[in-house]
Amino acid sequence: MSVVVDTAVSSDAAVVTLADLAPRRSWRNTKSSLMSALMGLAFLIVFVPIVTLVFTVVSKGAGIVFADFPAWFTDRIPVRGREVGPGMGPAIIGTLLITFTASVLAIPLGILGAVYLNEYGKASRWAQIVRFMSSVMTGVPSIVMGLFVYVVFTLRFGLSGFGGALALACLMLPVVIRSTEEMLRLVPDHLREASYALGTSKSRTIATVVLPAAFPGIVSGCLLAIARAAGETAPLFFTIGIVTETNPNVFSGPNTALPAQIYSNAFTIFDGAKERAWGAALTLIAITFFFTVTARVVTARIQKKR
Amino acid sequence: MAIEHPTSQIGSLVSPFPHSKEDHVDADISVDVTSAPASVDGQAPAATVFELQGLEVHYGPFRAVRDVDMHIRKNEITAFIGPSGCGKTTVLRCLNRMNDVIPTARVGGRVLYHGIDLYGPEVSATELRRRVGMVFQRPNPFPKSIYDNVAFGPKVNGVRSKSDLDDIVEKSLRGAALWDEVKTRLKSSALGMSGGQQQRLCIARAIAVEPEVILMDEPCSALDPIATARIEDLMQEMKDTYTLIIVTHNMQQAARVSDRTAFFTTEVNPESDRRTGTLVEFARTRKIFSNPADERTEQYVTGRFG
Numbered sequence: 001m002s003v004v005v006d007t008a009v010s011s012d013a014a015v016v017t018l019a020d021l022a023p024r025r026s027w028r029n030t031k032s033s034l035m036s037a038l039m040g041l042a043f044l045i046v047f048v049p050i051v052t053l054v055f056t057v058v059s060k061g062a063g064i065v066f067a068d069f070p071a072w073f074t075d076r077i078p079v080r081g082r083e084v085g086p087g088m089g090p091a092i093i094g095t096l097l098i099t100f101t102a103s104v105l106a107i108p109l110g111i112l113g114a115v116y117l118n119e120y121g122k123a124s125r126w127a128q129i130v131r132f133m134s135s136v137m138t139g140v141p142s143i144v145m146g147l148f149v150y151v152v153f154t155l156r157f158g159l160s161g162f163g164g165a166l167a168l169a170c171l172m173l174p175v176v177i178r179s180t181e182e183m184l185r186l187v188p189d190h191l192r193e194a195s196y197a198l199g200t201s202k203s204r205t206i207a208t209v210v211l212p213a214a215f216p217g218i219v220s221g222c223l224l225a226i227a228r229a230a231g232e233t234a235p236l237f238f239t240i241g242i243v244t245e246t247n248p249n250v251f252s253g254p255n256t257a258l259p260a261q262i263y264s265n266a267f268t269i270f271d272g273a274k275e276r277a278w279g280a281a282l283t284l285i286a287i288t289f290f291f292t293v294t295a296r297v298v299t300a301r302i303q304k305k306r
Numbered sequence: 307m308a309i310e311h312p313t314s315q316i317g318s319l320v321s322p323f324p325h326s327k328e329d330h331v332d333a334d335i336s337v338d339v340t341s342a343p344a345s346v347d348g349q350a351p352a353a354t355v356f357e358l359q360g361l362e363v364h365y366g367p368f369r370a371v372r373d374v375d376m377h378i379r380k381n382e383i384t385a386f387i388g389p390s391g392c393g394k395t396t397v398l399r400c401l402n403r404m405n406d407v408i409p410t411a412r413v414g415g416r417v418l419y420h421g422i423d424l425y426g427p428e429v430s431a432t433e434l435r436r437r438v439g440m441v442f443q444r445p446n447p448f449p450k451s452i453y454d455n456v457a458f459g460p461k462v463n464g465v466r467s468k469s470d471l472d473d474i475v476e477k478s479l480r481g482a483a484l485w486d487e488v489k490t491r492l493k494s495s496a497l498g499m500s501g502g503q504q505q506r507l508c509i510a511r512a513i514a515v516e517p518e519v520i521l522m523d524e525p526c527s528a529l530d531p532i533a534t535a536r537i538e539d540l541m542q543e544m545k546d547t548y549t550l551i552i553v554t555h556n557m558q559q560a561a562r563v564s565d566r567t568a569f570f571t572t573e574v575n576p577e578s579d580r581r582t583g584t585l586v587e588f589a590r591t592r593k594i595f596s597n598p599a600d601e602r603t604e605q606y607v608t609g610r611f612g
Contacts, residue, residue: 122409189407190446194508196407198459198515199436208462213449 054285061282064275072279077244077261084272088280090246091261095287097250098161098240098257099230102168106229107222109169110176111211117177118184119206131181137174145170146235154239161250163239164257168232172225179221183214216299223295227288233259258284352379355519355549356401360415363396363405371396371583374415376568383541383550385560385591388570388606393583394553397570398521400424401551402438403431436463439517443524445504447496447511452479452488455496455507459515474514481547482510483540502533509540513548520544522552526559538563557607560591567594569603 023029064086065072075087113130121127149167157163187210195205211218241254242264258280265277356378363371371393378384378401386394396405403424405411417424424434436459447455456475457465465471475492479485484506488499496507505525512520522541526534541550541563554560560567568588572581587600598604 188446190442190444191448193404193407193440193442194446194448194511195458196432197402197404197435197440197442198462198511199432199434200459200462201432204462208458209448 057278057282057285060275061278061280064279065282072283076246077256077276078272079244081265081268081270081273084275086276086279088258088261088276088283090244091256091258091280092283092287093246093248094161094240094255095230095257095259095284097248098164098168098236098255099226101162101165101250102172102229103222103226105165105169106172106225107176110173110222110225111180111218113173113177114180114184115206115211118181119202119210134174134177137170138178140170141234142167142171142232143234146238149235150238158252159239159241159254160252161240161247161255164236164255165250167235167239168229171232171235172229175225175228176222179224180214180218183217183221184210186217187213216303219295219299223292227292230288231259231284233263236260237263258287352382354378355380355420356551357418357421358397358400358415359418361397361400361417362414363393363400364410364412364414365408366410368580369582371570374570374585376585376588378549378551379566380549381545381547382565383545383552383563385564385567386551386553386570387555387557387560387567388583388586389572390555391581391583392570392572394568394570395523396583397585398523398551398553401519401521402435402440404435404440406431436515437517438519438521439512439515440521440523441505441508441512441525444528445501445508447499447504447507449495449497451493452496452499452507453492456510456514459511463515478510478514479507481513481544482506483536483543484510500533502529502536505529505533505537506540509537509544513544517548519549519551522550524553524555527555534559557595561595564591567591569594569598569600569606571602571606 067086072086072088073092074089077087077090078085113134117127117131121130146167149163149170153166154160154163191209191213192205195209196202200208236257237260240257240260242260243254243256247253247255262277262280262284265273265280268274354377356376358374358376358378361371361374362369374393374397386398388394399405400413400417401419401424405413413425419434419438422429448458450458453475456478457471460471460474465474476485476489479488484503487503488507496504499507505528509520509525526537529537538559541552544550552560552564566589569586570583571586572583574581587594587598587603589599593599594603595607598607
């Protein structure tokens, strides 16, 4: 069989020249460069406040945090504002305890709620109602949530860390539900089908296939909720009060937390107290940052193992 | 019910169901115009695993498939062929009640598995799917290690001992002709394998629960010809142990691997323009491809339509 050679294109006139392949000065290219520049600018705009914030907090707060080192983390908070020097131990312990208690309340409930919404309820009427209520809850201002807990809990049982945890849990719950539901929705149906096809029940499939597949995303969502709750000030004023001594019992007696201390110390005229407010701000940022990074490392390791 | 693992297949399979004796052996005596009698080639008639009687499937108000009658026999490969939208996959998914997952799907007629009506009130879809496994069009390994993928089904079925699991994993991977390729990296992610390996892993995962039947929904359509050939070889080996039902768009594949072929087609209602799939002809593969009884079958297998 003969091979037909296409001679219609003569070889003396080059069909494609280098000039044809050179980049063109078109509006499309200009637009592309323009947009890249805009994106760079947007990055800078976001970056500048973050850097300034971290710089300011570190420069103003580091001094007191590291003055006679462990004192900041262990000493009680000075009662009088004009006293100079460290001591934020009770607030650090209070923040950790209250945020932990709030997480224990909100995260399991929120994840179970999201499992119901995405795996069982779906588009049913009841699920729609729950979903709607949850988005309404997202929009409730935190101070209103604090007032709510004050009315239904604190008035009856008195000021306690648990009241604060309840208020924070109410704030965290819709965030956990919303983000977990999004993550569950991203789990492809073919994984569920693969599990069903092996004779696995629905509940077992959710526990062994769906939740593990969504795990990293769920962790991120919960972290967001925790970080938000750890920084809340308003709802704590009604519910935990403010003390200067460590109260390790979340369930009884007034307590204190870092955001509350930042607020009360910053609004004094005394330099000692103001410095402590900066120190508390630095501590709060550091705690949130530490937990975020830890969780990222853990989830990255889990994902790597897959 | 008791979980037998590892068992020697089929003997125990009917036991959990209340009424199972009749209907096995002499299914061929019943008059069934759509399926060729097994005695055509002078071979002993194989036992019927599935008997479909006037099967029809609705999705909401829309009838997707109607009037499917056939006997599917033990230790044979049955192929479903036909143009897109003719209901092959829908019928296949009735055999392990995978359509239950789709909320609007409704099944009419009867699907008998060893004489038991699969859509009867006492049949659990979960128990059924342990006996009737499935391999899907796209390889869908879990985002877990190779080992955990295969061990998933046995674990769900209550196998706890590590050494038993090790044995099942090795046996299943050998059964899917994958052992030699992966034995040194059982703990690495299943998602790092090639498409063909992933599909064989899915077959290994399916056989790890020791089903009687394996449904395959276009198992090679996402694979290249070499991987396809490996899976086709594997199917021939698996035939001695399992009953295989395969949906395929590839007529050569049906001709190569199957013992019997069912040809489905789409009928368009001229008034409503609705399409409904139906079974045209079900016979020995040789007959379907050389001397089909129906004109539409002949047109399809010779490439004149569809």
